[in-house]
Amino acid sequence: MYERKIYRLAKHITNSDEDAEDVLQETFLKAYEHLDSFLGHSRFYTWLVRIAVNEGLMKLRKRKTDRTVSLDETPEGLEEPVIREIAVWDGSPEKKYSQQELRALLNQAIQNLKPSFRTVFVLRDVEELSTEETAEVLNLSVPAVKSRLLRARLELRERLTAMFKKKGDDVFAYL
Amino acid sequence: MLTCKEFLKELNDYLDDTLDPELRRELEGHAAECPNCWVIFDTSKKTIQIFKGLEPQPLPARVRDRLMAALERKMASKTSAKTRPPGPLTSPQA
Ligand SMILES: [Zn+2]
Numbered sequence: 001m002y003e004r005k006i007y008r009l010a011k012h013i014t015n016s017d018e019d020a021e022d023v024l025q026e027t028f029l030k031a032y033e034h035l036d037s038f039l040g041h042s043r044f045y046t047w048l049v050r051i052a053v054n055e056g057l058m059k060l061r062k063r064k065t066d067r068t069v070s071l072d073e074t075p076e077g078l079e080e081p082v083i084r085e086i087a088v089w090d091g092s093p094e095k096k097y098s099q100q101e102l103r104a105l106l107n108q109a110i111q112n113l114k115p116s117f118r119t120v121f122v123l124r125d126v127e128e129l130s131t132e133e134t135a136e137v138l139n140l141s142v143p144a145v146k147s148r149l150l151r152a153r154l155e156l157r158e159r160l161t162a163m164f165k166k167k168g169d170d171v172f173a174y175l
Numbered sequence: 176m177l178t179c180k181e182f183l184k185e186l187n188d189y190l191d192d193t194l195d196p197e198l199r200r201e202l203e204g205h206a207a208e209c210p211n212c213w214v215i216f217d218t219s220k221k222t223i224q225i226f227k228g229l230e231p232q233p234l235p236a237r238v239r240d241r242l243m244a245a246l247e248r249k250m251a252s253k254t255s256a257k258t259r260p261p262g263p264l265t266s267p268q269a
Pocket residue numbers: 178179180182205209211212213
């Protein structure tokens with residue numbers, strides 16, 4: 001099962017099927033190669049994720065056209081997350097859409113996030129690593145992980161709410 | 176009473192249920208009285224749940240075959256090199 005999750009993670013990071021395929025392969029080859037160095041300090045899966053994230057970010061950096069890659073940058077505007085969509089959702093999207101349709105919608109939403117937010121969100125809320133594990137994998141501080149995660153969650157909430165809200169009655173939706 | 180801004184600042188830990196009980200009660204109190212913050216909390220929670228609920232897709236057969244072939248090559252080369260002492264971590268592959 002790990003290979004499915006690593007492939008999904010690689011796709012989320014690189015936004016590319018082709019790069020994700022390379023990342024998947026490199027990750028398992030490196031893991032196999034360096035199995036001796038896995039000393040059980042972290043979960044095996046976290047160790048795999050770390051390799052995959054590094055490979056994925058390398059791919060991103062190699063793409064010269066993508067200038068928004070650095071994870072170390074201080075994301076601007078972090079203080080004031082934007083909140084425009086305040087509306088309840090129209091029932092449960094899980095029941096309205098097939099898994100395939102949902103996956104496409106969610107992937108599109110994730111792909112529009114900046115890499116520095118996207119990566120944190122994917123590790124925390126898709127791969128379900130802890131805040132500390134995410135910080136360790138990305139070489140970020142715990143507060144940096146938390147502030148990026150909040151920003152990513154709120155941005156995705158905006159996009160998903162725009163898609164899933166009750167149409168036509170935003171203002172009265174919660175009265 | 177918390178302001179909406181303070182509510183938003185604590186939203187992450189509220190969503191992750193890692194707040195201390197007293198602050199948690201304050202946020203619950205705010206959400207009960209502020210429809211906007213309640214909706215933001217509710218839709219954020221649903222946003223996270225929907226991502227967590229998605230199963231990873233099976234690998235496309237071609238991707239899977241390529242991965243397996245590469246791993247088999249790697250295993251074959253490692254087995255044949257087994258008698259050598261292990262090198263440093265960064266050594267190039269045999
Ligand atoms: Zn409020």
